[in-house]
Amino acid sequence: MTSSKEEAASKHPLRLGVAGLGTVGAGLAILLRDNADLITARAGRPIQITAVAARDRTRDRGIDLSALRWHADAIDLASDPNVDVVVELIGGAEGKARELVEAALTAGKPVVTANKALLALHGERLSRLSAAHNAPLLFEAAVAGGIPAIKTVREGLAADRILSIGGILNGTCNYILTAMRETGRDFADVLKEAQDLGYAEADPTTDVDGFDAAHKLAILAALAFGKPVEFDSVHVEGIRSIGALDLGFARTLGYRIKLLGLARQSERGIDARVAPCLVPETAPIAQVDGVFNAVIAEGAFVGRLMIEGRGAGAGPTATAVAADIIDIARGKTIPVWGTYATDVTAVRSRPADEWHGAFYLRLSVTDRAGVIADITAILRDCGVSLSRMIQHPSARSGDDVPLVLVTHPTEERAMQAARQRIAALDVVSAEPVLIRIETF
Structure with a gap:
């Protein structure tokens, strides 16, 4: 008599084609190797990377990938007969990332991605491709890294009407605002420290000007309200104008300053914005400091809930990618935005004023x-x-x-x-x- 573990291991492996072997891609390969037995037991079958696409074949990524099939062009993963699932970790809303995801969905292959910009800007088209070709598109890692924000909204709250969604969606900005508050230093000084520590990119525009948080908010809003929000209608402000003086005055008034992405739905429509906000220092979200993220959802029946954790990094993000792959291995399929694709039409956020x-x-x-x-x-x-x-x-x-x-x-x-x-x-x-x- 065979055990369930032995039965799972004997099944045909789920074969992955991974595009992009940066921090997250390499982290995923290491995670699948180190936790192979656990993942096989939870997925019901082995999961293996069989093909990859990356620019530099000689780079040391902390794991031997020499036995894998390498594609010079990531698009070839979509037509590789030995690839069951395409994992897109290239990034960016256009170019190879978009071409690969569209090609894979059109070929009927499931796609797992961490690409928040792609989903925020092209979510309506991708959801229609996914439905038309019966190809799941999963993206847990696109919002808040290892925090199960997508599953919480799309599955855990599936029976409730969500009134609002959002939170602290960018760890770089949260780190900068936390350090400014605790030390009294100015924005430019703390930004340089964040860059030296690897929390901020050499060009920090996407983070500190609010666009990274806005991409994530657009995804959360689409999940919460069942329809994509046109990204150019989302109001976006960053944290460059916030000074140490403001953080001091906020403390005097009983507040803390956080960069928040917030979306609300009412009879008048959807409001979606990213901007610095004063929040009461007694509020749970005010206690989320450093590089941590937090997602807050409010439902008509469930009330308000908050989940927090590390929003970036190889480990948390690779774990979220692997969770989606396990869902596919189990045969789990959910519409991209949690509703029928024929009902998915992008809407605009109401004007900020x-x-x-x-x-x-x-x-x-x-x-x-x-x-x-x-x-x-x-x-x-x-x-x-x-x-x-x-x-x-x-x-x-x-x-x-x-x-x-x-x-x-x-x-x-x-x-x-x-x-x-x-x-x-x-x-x-x-x-x-x-x-x-x-x-x-």
Whole structure:
């Protein structure tokens, strides 16, 4: 009598073609080797890499890959008869990554990818290809690394109506904001440290300007609401304008500053935005520091839940990729966005100026009589009500000083109008810093 483990090992292996052997690709190969017995038992059959595509064949990746079939062109993996599943780890929304995924789906081969930009920009087309050719497309690793965010939303919350989704979706920005808060250093100094530690790329634009988080938010929103959100309609702001001064004032007010990606659905439509926000320091998400990510979902029945963990790195991301491969080995198939492909039509996020909430406004103003009266008059005329104000007096009259205003909830268009008029005052010496407040 054979055991279930022996029975699984005797089955035909699931053969993988892996495109891209960078940090994650090499990590996946090592994971499949080191945990082969465990993965075979959980998948119900062995899982093996049989073919790869990568630019540098001679690079030391920490594992011997010489016995594998190498393809000079990643697209060839889609037609390789000895490849059952294509794993795309090249990255990027266009070029070889997109061509390979589309070719594999068209050939009826399941695809596993960690490519958030590809899904955020081309999710509608890929979901239709997946359905038309009965080829699963799985992407657990595309959002928050090893955190099972995709499975939580697409499977764990499948029976509920999700009202909002989002969270801390970029570990680089979270590390920078955490270090700035804890040390009082400025953005540029902490960014260089993050680059030296390998947390930030040499060109950090995608991270610090919010686009990486926006790609992930677009994916989460599509899963939560059953339809892709057109990426160019997502409002995106980064953290370059946040200074150590803002983090200090936030602490005084009882808040912390986090770069959040948030999407909400209401009768008026979907709101999707990435921007720095003040959150109460007592809120669970305020305690998520360093390179950690956190995803928050709120359902009509389940209420609010939060999961957190490392959002990047070879180990967490490779584990998420392997989890998708195991699902395919088990024969598990789920529509890309959790709903019938015929119902999938991309929608636009509502304009950012329709957002409603409270705001933090930091000004640098000349310390002289009448300044506050002029500013509060503008707020009054724009229909903005003040909740709190912090003013640091200067040592000498006429010096520039910081002035912080916290508003009651108001329309963003009203707040932006007030900001523009205040910025035009001759007593305002620098561009005002405006940060939204999320109460959770």
